[in-house]
Amino acid sequence: MPPVDSPAVVDLLAVLAYAELTAFDRLAEDSRLAPTLGGRAALARMAAAEIGHHGRLTDRLTELGVDPAQAMAPFVSALDAFHEGTRPSNWLEGLVKAYVGDGLASDFYREIAGFLPEPDRALVLDVLADTGHADFAVREVRAAIKADRRVPGRLSLWGRRLVGEAMTQSQAVIAEHDGLAELIISGTGDLGGVARLIGRITDAHTKRMKALGLNP
Amino acid sequence: MPPVDSPAVVDLLAVLAYAELTAFDRLAEDSRLAPTLGGRAALARMAAAEIGHHGRLTDRLTELGVDPAQAMAPFVSALDAFHEGTRPSNWLEGLVKAYVGDGLASDFYREIAGFLPEPDRALVLDVLADTGHADFAVREVRAAIKADRRVPGRLSLWGRRLVGEAMTQSQAVIAEHDGLAELIISGTGDLGGVARLIGRITDAHTKRMKALGLNP
Numbered sequence: 001m002p003p004v005d006s007p008a009v010v011d012l013l014a015v016l017a018y019a020e021l022t023a024f025d026r027l028a029e030d031s032r033l034a035p036t037l038g039g040r041a042a043l044a045r046m047a048a049a050e051i052g053h054h055g056r057l058t059d060r061l062t063e064l065g066v067d068p069a070q071a072m073a074p075f076v077s078a079l080d081a082f083h084e085g086t087r088p089s090n091w092l093e094g095l096v097k098a099y100v101g102d103g104l105a106s107d108f109y110r111e112i113a114g115f116l117p118e119p120d121r122a123l124v125l126d127v128l129a130d131t132g133h134a135d136f137a138v139r140e141v142r143a144a145i146k147a148d149r150r151v152p153g154r155l156s157l158w159g160r161r162l163v164g165e166a167m168t169q170s171q172a173v174i175a176e177h178d179g180l181a182e183l184i185i186s187g188t189g190d191l192g193g194v195a196r197l198i199g200r201i202t203d204a205h206t207k208r209m210k211a212l213g214l215n216p
Numbered sequence: 217m218p219p220v221d222s223p224a225v226v227d228l229l230a231v232l233a234y235a236e237l238t239a240f241d242r243l244a245e246d247s248r249l250a251p252t253l254g255g256r257a258a259l260a261r262m263a264a265a266e267i268g269h270h271g272r273l274t275d276r277l278t279e280l281g282v283d284p285a286q287a288m289a290p291f292v293s294a295l296d297a298f299h300e301g302t303r304p305s306n307w308l309e310g311l312v313k314a315y316v317g318d319g320l321a322s323d324f325y326r327e328i329a330g331f332l333p334e335p336d337r338a339l340v341l342d343v344l345a346d347t348g349h350a351d352f353a354v355r356e357v358r359a360a361i362k363a364d365r366r367v368p369g370r371l372s373l374w375g376r377r378l379v380g381e382a383m384t385q386s387q388a389v390i391a392e393h394d395g396l397a398e399l400i401i402s403g404t405g406d407l408g409g410v411a412r413l414i415g416r417i418t419d420a421h422t423k424r425m426k427a428l429g430l431n432p
Contacts, residue, residue, distance in 0.1 A: 028244030037285045048264035069253045
């Protein structure tokens with residue numbers, strides 16, 4: 001287990017902190033695609049939860065004697081590229097991204113949090129646990145599928161694009177941060193462990209796509 | 217004092233609820249103008265507070281047996297027009313709008329809340345009290361003024377434009393809602409009372425502009 005203030009721990013807190021800030025940004029932007037005021041408020045509430053998490057993570061970085069902005073800087077371009085590459089063109093795409101994209105990211109960070117020392121493991125797990133606005137997205141997407149049979153095909157493709165972009169950008173991040181790569185390899189034990197980790201994340205993604213009524 | 221579920225009470229809760237939703241929207245959008253990640257997060261936190269207030273107000277509308285979306289609908293165009301007419305073109309304008317615009321709106325709603333029966337008076341006052349991220353805006357604007365002496369002139373003009381648009385749109389809202397107009401007139405006692413109410417709001421605005429280092 002790495003020491004509390006090792007570069008890998010700081011990197012993980014920092015990438016997650018910036019991920020939460022961009023998630024706020026994009027959910028807030030996508031909320032404007034909502035066809036109803038209720039839908040707009042629902043996505044805005046999801047955004048608000050993310051900025052709360054961001055604050056907890058940057059507070060912890062400060063506590064570790066690290067400047068949050070400086071720690072986040074190396075992750076800005078990869079995460080921005082993810083969002084640029086997956087800009088929803090309508091409300092349903094926005095909802096699928098909020099549910100599927102957030103789920104993927106949470107699973108990934110949750111797996112890695114298991115390799116962290118305390119108190120950061122508990123902090124990351126706690127931040128990730130507090131989202132729970134998912135029911136809303138599931139309900140809306142399922143209703144749209146009932147109303148228009150062309151919807152599932154399009155949104156299934158969109159879901160696959162989200163995974164592809166997420167994989168591309170997370171590989172880029174890990175490749176550029178030796179500490180993170182080592183944390184994952186040593187945490188999982190070996191490359192077989194890494195493969196099983198990816199397997200678990202993929203399985204959970206498949207379940208989420210099915211929950212929405214989509215083909216994984 | 218009007219009855220708890222009078223149209224004027226519902227109107228006031230509804231206009232404030234929609235105001236909080238649009239405030240979320242615009243603060244979130246304006247946060248992207250921030251030159252630093254810290255500034256971006258600060259404005260995002262202000263946005264998050266607003267969406268929390270929105271939820272408390274729509275919950276109360278639901279409790280009164282009113283559909284929040286339907287109750288907010290008559291106020292959408294005036295509030296959207298205010299934001300369209302005051303879209304900040306840079307970070308400092310965004311900060312001044314967050315501080316001065318929010319302050320103006322809060323003062324206005326707080327005055328009217330005094331005419332409401334309980335529990336809505338307490339709800340509105342409580343929602344309005346919980347902002348308090350103002351220090352950040354004041355600090356940033358004052359620092360910018362120190363660094364560039366052309367800043368105060370431009371931002372002072374901007375502050376006046378914010379007041380002008382706010383007056384125009386609030387008059388339009390009140391003119392179209394007899395219940396609100398009556399609430400204000402009967403609450404203040406007479407037209408002299410209305411004039412004093414406007415005077416108090418204007419005075420507070422002047423103080424805020426001066427706190428930023430700007431000419432009211």
